Amino acid sequence: MSLGQFATVGPGVIYGRLRPVFQGIGWGMAILSWLVGLYYQVIIAWVLVYLYVIITGQSYMWSSCRNDFNTQYCKSILEDRxxxxxxxxxxxxxxxxxxxSPTDSIAHQSMNNTFNFLSAISPAEEFFEYV
Structure with a gap:
């Protein structure tokens, strides 16, 4: 940055002036800065989405197994309570x-058979994967 500011040119040009072979280094720095900026914009977008979901009162969707997108493999202690x-x-x-009911042996056996083959999935995992 110091070299570019001193010469009043961008990174691609300053490295080209120092040594024409190094011009790619300057352009690589510019492209890398652009990619990092894009990456951070995606992070901020996700933060805004989750903030919107929380403010509008829809945060129950990732803590409940009672949504349309939940599968039979959804298991939550909160739902049991x-x-x-x-x-x-x-x-x-x-x-x-x-x-x-805890005395319903058929449902208990069905649940055990289901979770023997596949492990239980949390409602948050299903929310973030399917929504």
């Missing part, structure tokens, strides 16, 4: 978009 509150039974669990 909601089911316990809804059914007023300790040990109630959430599976495949439904609350089940």
């Amino acid at each position: 909601r089911c316990e509150d809804e059914l007023n039974k300790v040990g109630a669990f959430y599976f495949n978009k439904t609350c089940y």
Whole structure:
């Protein structure tokens, strides 16, 4: 930057004036600066998207398994607690978009069979992957 400021030219030109072979270094620096700027703009865009989602009150979407985009592999302790509150039974669990009683052995067996082959996915992972 000092050389360019002293000569009042850009990086591609100043390195070309010093040694014509080095002109590519200056252009490479300019392109790299442009790519870093683009990268940071993408980061800021994602921050703005998530800030909008939080401000508009839609942040429940990445903490809940009750959305349209959630699969049967969605598992959340928060959903299990909601089911316990809804059914007023300790040990109630959430599976495949439904609350089940802890005594429902068929649903419990189905959930165990499902999660034996594939591991459970958090609602946040599904939100950020599918939305």
